[in-house]
Amino acid sequence: MWYFLIKQRALEKAQYQRLQKRASLAEVELFNEPFENWYIFSVEKDVYSLFMDYLDREGIEYKLTADRPTRDDMLVEMQ
Known part of the structure; x- marks a missing residue:
């Protein structure tokens, strides 16, 4: 499984629905101010490249990881 992390403000509603x-x-x-909310998309290994290609074509910035980050991991990275 691969995990794509995308800032909530980076996606339009239609893009979010397609990614879902x-x-x-x-x-x-969800995080409180001053931190941003994040979408986490879990994608099977056999289709992650198609998912990544879609994000690249749409110009959507993302972080990719093989392990699902914890909430604490995400907070540390944002600080």
Whole structure:
């Protein structure tokens, strides 16, 4: 499984809906100000390259990881 992390403000509603359909699981990690909310898309290994290609074509910035980050991991990275 691969995990794509995308800042919530980086996606339009239609893009989010398309990504939801392509992912195995879509989650929202909510944070309080001054931190941003993140979408976490879980994608199977056999289709992650198609998912990544879509993000690249749409010009959507993302972080890719093989392990799902914890909430604490995400907070540390944002500080």
